[in-house]
Amino acid sequence: MKILVVDDEPDVRTLFEQRFRREIRSGEFSFSFAYSGEEALTFLTGHHSEVVLILSDINMPGMSGLELLRHVKHDLIPPPPPLVMMITAYGDTDSYNQAMELGANDFLTKPVDFTALKDKLHAISTA
Amino acid sequence: MNRYTNADLLLAIGVVMLLVQLVRRLLDVPQRLPRWNRLLSWLWAPAAVTFAITAVLHYKNTHLDDAYLLVAVGAIVATLLRLRHYRPARTLLLGLAPVVLQRFISVCLQLGGYQLLPPLTTLFKIFGSLDAYWFFAMVFLARSQKKALIKQEQLREKEEQERQLIAAQNAELERLVAERTAALTQQAAELNTALDELRTTQGQLIQSEKMASLGELTAGIAHEIQNPLNFVNNFADVSAELVAELEEEQARPTRDAGLEDELLRDLKHNLFKINQHGQRAASIVRGMLEHSRASTGERRLTDLNALADEYLRLAYHGLRAKDKTFNATLQTDFAPVLPLVEAVAPDVGRVLLNLFNNAFYAVQKRQQLGEAGYAPTVRVQTRRVGDDVEVRVRDNGTGIPEAVRTKVFQPFFTTKPSGEGTGLGLSLSHDIITKGHGGTLSVESCEGEFTEFCITLPF
Structure with missing residues (x-):
């Protein structure tokens, strides 16, 4: 299962690669990384229909995670759109409602509980 | 007879x-x-x-x-x-x-x-x-x-x-003069008292201006500290997992030396990351403390690139925390080799913070006008010009009307609704740059298009 992680913090890559090293080694998950919303969109247009799941931060300079979500859910052709999980440091209801309205599949708050995330990802990949 | x-x-x-x-x-x-x-x-x-x-x-x-x-x-x-x-x-x-x-x-x-x-x-x-x-x-x-x-x-x-x-008139005149003198002396004393009070108030205002800008920062600071702390926790957790895996590996009869090396390398890398993010959080706390403290006025060699970057992020996240829907593109155009400047870093930081806050405020205002295709952008640029280092803070916000442009550095001048701005930010900034550092602070603007503040500091 191909997962695209979008976050403006470069160290997120190291973290994910270590957290999911067994899954990566076994080939269950494969991660790609983008450091901004714009970069993520470019990546998606080049690899459409490959990416099953997007994990995106909301607060990023430039295009925000919510805008990315809107593009992914409404503009990306061809369907079906990938699943999108939003991750944010601000777990406020405004952001949550907005994300849900735009069609987010899940809403996680930082600090990320990787055990829970792992379970969710396993559930998606085996579904 | x-x-x-x-x-x-x-x-x-x-x-x-x-x-x-x-x-x-x-x-x-x-x-x-x-x-x-x-x-x-x-x-x-x-x-x-x-x-x-x-x-x-x-x-x-x-x-x-x-x-x-x-x-x-x-x-x-x-x-x-x-x-x-x-x-x-x-x-x-x-x-x-x-x-x-x-x-x-x-x-x-x-x-x-x-x-x-x-x-x-x-x-x-x-x-x-x-x-x-x-x-x-x-x-x-x-x-x-x-x-x-x-x-x-x-x-x-x-x-x-x-x-x-x-003589009588003279006496009368002298009496009047004495009366007037007494009145004037009293007035002078009253004015002196008022002046003292004003000085005290000014000091308090400067401090409250600092605290106000710090207040705007609180959410940004929380965000900026939360991020590195998350990394510290995560890297610590994952390192514990790595250690457990390493122990597992050592317990096996046939050990995979390549895997052990990889685990050890990752561990070492994680420790470095933990340290790095810990430092990052610490520096933010230090910056916040420095910002709130009354300036010691101590000049140190300062990297304006790092200072501008730090405060740009703080200002951005500060505004984001207040208005979740707000978003802007941050452009940094830093000179790769920039001479260090002898400066009171917290003071210059306050100036930068002020300029960034104003820039974000301006782009936010323009965004609220609902212009189609508008992309709020705040750019900070550093470069060396002759014997000066120049920092330009540019936004594509509402701009400053020409009538107002000459007044922006005057104390208590503000275009913000009452209660939102003290009107001291740019005035204090101007003082810090010109009187405090012998530099210049100037503004260029076109209404409805952009505003650009330019700081020059001699090195």
Whole structure:
């Protein structure tokens, strides 16, 4: 299962690669990384229909995670759109409602509980 | 009857009393010498008594009137002498002298039975007739002298009155001046107190401006600290997992040396990351403390790239925390090699923060206008220009109207709604850059298009 992680913090890559090293080694998950919303969109247009799941931060300079979500859910052709999980440091209801309205599949708050995330990802990949 | 009476005496009385009257009126004898005046008013008495007695006795002596005249005139002369300090009195004396002298001489000649030589007699007679003219001339002179003196006296009195008036006015003026001085002194004291209060208030305002900008930062700071802390926790967790895996690997009969090396390498990398993110959080806390503290004014070599980057993020996240829907593109165009600047870092940081806050405020305002295709952008650029380092903060926000552009550095000038801005931010920033660091802070703007603040600092 191909997962695209979008976050403006470069160290997120190291973290994910270590957290999911067994899954990566076994080939269950494969991660790609983008450091901004714009970069993520470019990546998606080049690899459409490959990416099953997007994990995106909301607060990023430039295009925000919510805008990315809107593009992914409404503009990306061809369907079906990938699943999108939003991750944010601000777990406020405004952001949550907005994300849900735009069609987010899940809403996680930082600090990320990787055990829970792992379970969710396993559930998606085996579904 | 004439043969037996001394009628000449009566004539002499008339002359004497006329003279007395003249002297009294001319010289104001009743006022000047009251006792002498009474004496003079009885001057007719001896002659009258003598006349009466001689008339009864039928005794006639042609020298009686001369004798009486001598006594009476003597009394008058004595009176004049008493008044000799009065100028008309001296003039009268002078007028009387030839008459008296002439009379005296002629009486003496008669008594002695002498006769002057004929030419001398004529001369004597001529002088005698001139005496009367002389006397009246002197009387007139005395009169005019008296008038002049009275006039002088009046003038003197008037002057005295004027002098007193002036003195009174002076006293009044001095009183007024003293009153005014007291009022002014009091006002000056009041102004001094007000000035002291203003200084205190200014200090408090500067501090509250700092705290206000810090307040705006709180959410940004929380976000900025939360991120590195998450990394520290995550890297620590994952490292524990790595250690567990390594132990597992070591317990196996056939050990995978390659995997062990990889795990160890990751562990080492994670420890480095934990340290790095810990430092990042610490530096943010340190920055916040420095920002809130009153400036120590200590100059240190400062990397303006790092300072600008730090405060740009703080300002951005600060605004984001208040308005979740807000988003902007941050562009950083840092000179790769930038000389370090001798600067009070927290002060310059405050200036940058202020400029960033303003920039974000401006793009947010323009975004709220709902312009299609508008992309809020805040750019910070650093470069070296000659002997200066230049930091430009540019936003594509609402811009500053030309009418307002010259006022933006004035204290208490703000375009924000009341309660949102102190109006001190740019004023303090200007002071910090120009007075504190010998640099310049200028602004360029086009309404509805952009605003660009430019800081130059010498290195």
